[in-house]
Amino acid sequence: MYKSEFRKPDGRALTLYGVKPVELAGEVPSPSPEPVEARPVLRWHPVRGEWVMYAAHRLNRTFMPPPEYNPLAPTRDPHNPTELPAGRYDMAVFDNRFPSLVLDAPAPEPVPGVQGRGGVGKCEVVVFSQDPQGTLGGLPPEQVRLLLDVWADRTGVLGADPRIHSVLPFENRGVEVGVTLHHPHGQIYAYDHIPPVQARALETMRAYRQEHGRPWLEDFVRGERAAKLRIVRDHGAALSVVPPFARYTYETWVLPTRPAAFLHELSEAERDALAAALKDALLRLDALFGVRMPYLLTVQQAPVDGAAYPEWPLRVEIFPYLRAPGRMKYLAGTEQGAGEFANDKLPEAAAQELRSLNPQEVSP
Amino acid sequence: MYKSEFRKPDGRALTLYGVKPVELAGEVPSPSPEPVEARPVLRWHPVRGEWVMYAAHRLNRTFMPPPEYNPLAPTRDPHNPTELPAGRYDMAVFDNRFPSLVLDAPAPEPVPGVQGRGGVGKCEVVVFSQDPQGTLGGLPPEQVRLLLDVWADRTGVLGADPRIHSVLPFENRGVEVGVTLHHPHGQIYAYDHIPPVQARALETMRAYRQEHGRPWLEDFVRGERAAKLRIVRDHGAALSVVPPFARYTYETWVLPTRPAAFLHELSEAERDALAAALKDALLRLDALFGVRMPYLLTVQQAPVDGAAYPEWPLRVEIFPYLRAPGRMKYLAGTEQGAGEFANDKLPEAAAQELRSLNPQEVSP
Known part of the structure; x- marks a missing residue:
């Protein structure tokens, strides 16, 4: 696996991965030069006993762009930048422009009746291929294999930050479930705590091992x-x-x-x-x-x-x-x-x- | 609140509720005279630590019937029976013809690798009105009030069975979320155990009371x-x-x-x-x-x-x-x-x- 790290004009991180050495054929772009202004917060749900994430800036995120604009395709025209550069690479990972969690989330202003704190964590986008028509299952075997290495690498990179306690790579696929970009891609959420599904599995798996x-x-x-x-x-x-x-x-x-x-x-x-x-x-x-x-x-x-x-x-x-x-x-x-x-x-x-x-x- | 109990030709229970005394204007119908053949099972999810319900007979349940057939409307033509009789009543509750749980669920045949048992419980349908076009919020105030009494009554009736430990009345509304019958109605699930969401709330609410x-x-x-x-x-x-x-x-x-x-x-x-x-x-x-x-x-x-x-x-x-x-x-x-x-x-x-x-x- 080859890997090269870059910084986008708006300050977000971009990492390109390849089965061959990565080669850029243009500038590293960003759809907008404006820095991401995210102030996500976490609030405690006292009945369910879990955190809820609030990211008010996400409501206006990209929704079903016209087919001629695909932010996950390599940039062909520098005047019409996407999230990714042209060049030789197989997969790309960058900071989500509409994150539910950010590493430096500030403590929110106190709100009466609310048990809240900054939404500390990280949200990344993982682009599986340069081909906008492909699917994860349809990728060449070596590229599916590369994705395992990319997920492993991201887990290591994110987990190396002492603020991060849990990393969840995932893919939502299908317009039926609200996916707004059809270019094959997934996401990674990194939490500063252990979320409920993982916490429950830790309990059950430890109990099983103790018993058996x-x-x-x-x-x-x-x-x-x-x-x-x-x-x-x-x-x-x-x-x-x-x-x-x-x-x-x-x-x-x-x-x-x-x-x-x-x-x-x-x-x-x-x-x-x-x-x-x-x-x-x-x-x-x-x-x-x-x-x-x-x-x-x-x-x-x-x-x-x-x-x-x-x-x-x-x-x-x-x-x-x-x-x-x-x-x-x-x-x-x-x-x-x-x-x-x-x-x-x-x-x-x-x-x-x-x-x-x-x-x-x-x-x- | 007035309440009258009946038995459908296929053996299922029907209870009619009204703000005035219930009066039938015809036989108690059932879409089919065949008794319900349900053998639901519960299997244990060892990683999530919760039960999963299997009801193989449900896959062919009524799906988007043509508008001329509404199983929740009162029967007008005895040759074309619905779930409900004609007469004077405001709400109706009957055993779901496609239940995920039944009180007398038999123990399933053992399957290698499976921790399973009979799907013991009950699934009821609650019809909110005789008007197929209405909505719960749009019902007259006294009828919304009646629904609270009906939910309270069903909770009491179901909870009186020593096998039932938890009762969940609910309404799913909207074709967007797969609702197949538009006549205003809800459902009730009665479980023979405390399901995860309720179990968690019991924990958090007890802990809060102990602390505060x-x-x-x-x-x-x-x-x-x-x-x-x-x-x-x-x-x-x-x-x-x-x-x-x-x-x-x-x-x-x-x-x-x-x-x-x-x-x-x-x-x-x-x-x-x-x-x-x-x-x-x-x-x-x-x-x-x-x-x-x-x-x-x-x-x-x-x-x-x-x-x-x-x-x-x-x-x-x-x-x-x-x-x-x-x-x-x-x-x-x-x-x-x-x-x-x-x-x-x-x-x-x-x-x-x-x-x-x-x-x-x-x-x-």
Whole structure:
């Protein structure tokens, strides 16, 4: 992996990554020379016991720009700058122009009745390709593999800041779920605390290890391989599986077959297997209904707070939003009001469908 | 409140409620005479530490029927039966024909790698009106008031079963969030355990009371009345407020101004005030952008497991899904992957907008 770091005219950081050495063919651009003016705040939700992020400057963020303007494409005309320069690179990471969290967030003015503080953290955009038409699953294998290295690198860079305790790389895909830019890209949120989903997983995984004397993931992988019911494809050092407790109909987890806290802990061979499993899983979801499946993909790593998490089950969780052709899964009363999901199909049946498919790209 | 109980031809229960005595004008119908064949199961999610419901029979549930068939309208032609009879009544409650949970759910066949059990509970449909075009907020005040009594009655009826530990009445509204029947109606889920959102609130509210010596709600109401920043309308014994920690842009809580575990604990006067506050809040959300606001409404009561919950903050939580005209809030990476919400607007600004409106009905 090659990596070069730059500074945009508005002060934001840009990092270019490539399988070959990075070469610029123009200036590093920014859509606007104005520095980002973000003063995000966090407020405490006393009933749910969690933080809520407020970023009032985000309401006017880019929304469905016309096709002739793609801020994630390389800049062709310096008078019409995008977020990225022309040149030789495969992926790019830059500070989000509309961040929900910033490292130097100031303490907000006190507001009566509010338990608030500055929204300290970082929001990055990860551009997966120079090709605006592509998809993550459709990228060449070496580029999917590169993305694992990029996610690992960002986790390390962000986690090196003592203010950052948790890093979440993710991809939202699909106009059905409000994605405003179709150029293949993801995001990274870095938090100055451990957010609720991660905190809960730490609790459950520690309790499992205390009770059983070994990490949950070991038993899970052994059990899934023995059951042969829900593994979509086994790549040896990594596999894809519809977990027996899937909340989304075609929910797919892509994971190394040993416990790991971070992507950067994995060997080259393990990352190769994980990349192959990820590409295969994403193409199967597209092939399932013959449409580009809208989904949320998250990379679930352990906290970057310096503690050791030997029981952590590193995994890529993919939540596909279609539960049948043309039928979206919506989070309704039981999911949002009670926190308990209803799923219309047993994971064994969903896995059987995904296994039987020929993984392939589909047109937009 | 008047109430009459019936049995449908397929064996499901039907209860009719009215502000006047209920009178049938025909047989009690069912769209099909076939008994419901539901074998829902619960599976344990070991990483999130929560149950997931599987109801494979639900995948083929009614989806966008043609306008001439409305299963929630009173039956006009006995050869074309709906869920409800003709007659004099204002609201109806019946067992969901596609339940995610049933009281007599059998233990499922063991599946390798699965920690599962029968999906014990109950799912009911609540029809708010005989008028298929209406909305909850647009109902006459006495009918909104009746709904509080109906919710209170159902909570009591369901909670009287020793298998039921938690009851969640809710309304999903809006084709934008997958609602398939436009006739004004809600649902009730009754669980045989305390689901995650309620469990978390029990923890936080108990901890608050232990630390401060009084229920959180007392401090909250006092603080909001003093701050005068986020109360949408104060009805004395009840009020509506954009909570200072709102996760949705126009999130509105409608609540009695003293702690209460259940609707049935409230006095007649308190229920009058709560109904007035609820109607007013819903009409403001419709008036906000001049469209029927898609939303999730949940009634957050304490567990019905027989324990006392003196610190419980009874409330109706309304999550409006539009964050701006034509712009939906989608739950993306941070919300689903981390459990932490990003909101584009401060609650003080949202409350100011809602306060300035003239609450009114809007056409569909």
